[in-house]
Amino acid sequence: MNIIKKLSPNKYNGRNGWKPDMIVCHITEGSYEGAISWLTNPASKASAHFVVAKDGRITQLVELTDGSWCNGTSTDPNSKVYYGKSTLKTVRERKTNANYYTVSIEHEGIWAQSKGKLTDAQLAATIELIKYIRSEVKRIYGIEIPIDREHIVGHYQINPVTKPNCPGSEFQFDAIIAALKGENPTVQQPESKPTLYRVQVGAYSIRANADAQAAKLKSKGYDTYIVIAGGLYKVQVGAYSQKANAEAMANRLKGDGFNCFITTEAGTPAGNATITNPVPILKVGAKVKVKNTATKYSTGQTIPNWVKGNTYTVQQIGDGKVLLKEIVSWVNTSDVEVVG
Ligand SMILES: [Zn+2]
Structure with a gap:
């Protein structure tokens, strides 16, 4: 893991006597570079210990021995970020600024686009980063950060009033915790997808023949796609949740002279047909x-x-x-x- 260091002036010197035992995940609402620039700008009065890019790059902005300015809580009961509003027992009981005992990780992303879901590279980088943080905290402070959702948390758990969507409902906390515990990633049960009815117009052992059929269909105005199933290239037109719609398409194809049938077999997408010699179309100017x-x-x-x-x-x-x-x-x- 390669961590680039670009230290920010926005931080506490030290941790006011606290040891970090909570890792807080955030979403940047902007680009990786933009977040680094903003969180190192004194005008922002904000920072984080780390920023993780969508492609897995990591920059450290604050040393683990200092508090970053990322998810502060207030001791004022009238404040929106009053510690007593946190959904975490630890935060409520400690009755102090959460920045003293947390390590914050920003993740490049825009909540409205991803709901906090990390890219594969970002997820892998974050897991490695948390392993690194835990080992460093152990080395420096002699404590183990527990692997659970009271210690690996989202900003929304600390400041539920001001940050309900940080990092977002799709953030992969469960996958991170499973990976840190050394468990195999949970095997996702395949979602029960609705049956799709596909109209198939030919199956070929040679790709070029499937492409030729696709070209013929295209010349008649049909959009096609080619899938591989059972070792054959199959040309399909449309995928319908209603069988009647597939039948209507099949009838149209038959009217244009194509033999076809309806299948629920999906196959493996084989990409678009390579149409090198499009069949000329009867049109004005032809x-x-x-x-x-x-x-x-x-x-x-x-x-x-x-x-x-x-x-x-x-x-x-x-x-x-x-x-x-x-x-x-x-x-x-x-x-x-x-x-x-
Ligand atoms: Zn946040």
Whole structure:
């Protein structure tokens, strides 16, 4: 663990006779760099012992032998931060400023975005940091900080009136405590997720074939995704909590000539299809070739041979027919092939 030191002037010299035996977790409501800058600025009159970045970097701002200005309590019963308002018995009983006996850790984050949930790197860094703090406190003061929620706490437990959301409801206290106790992280029971009905349009042993199918679907306006399941690349369109919605999509696909079926199998996402040669779409401006098998215009008149096999530009699209710019004629859609 690499701790960068950048000491802040905002601190008590010493701990007024107290030994630190409580670690308090906070959220910065801003960036790592911003927090370090603010908490070392004399104007802020605030500090913390440590700041942990989302990527796991750690900066120390106050020595463990000094009190930081992070979660002070007041002895004035009229104060919003009166120690008697704390939800922690220890804080209420000590009847003094909690900054004297706490070690504070700020965590980069914005409560409204994460509710205090640490990133994986941040969680790992915080666990290592708390191990370090406990070993240093033992070395310097000869005391063990207990591993429990009365001694590894959130700011909200000390100042519930002014800091109810510090660090936030999603902060991983349980994971931290389990890790410090050397327990395996709690195996999260998978949430019972609602069944999703997925419409599957082909399963392929070769990825490129799945991509080709995805490209065809895309040309018809369908959004697809590819999953791997049972060793096959499966092209799926949509995931619906209502079976009826999946059936509606399946019918639409069948109407466009795609064989499909409904599955509840999720598979492992295999990323977006690589669509290198998108299938040309019939649209205004597209180039189309009149098939040699074409016989009549949509008006019923005979198509002369010189028109067949040549390429024209679509000027307008009608119901089952396209107006070709160069010959100013409506040709049945089934008699043209999109070439670009
Ligand atoms: Zn706080």
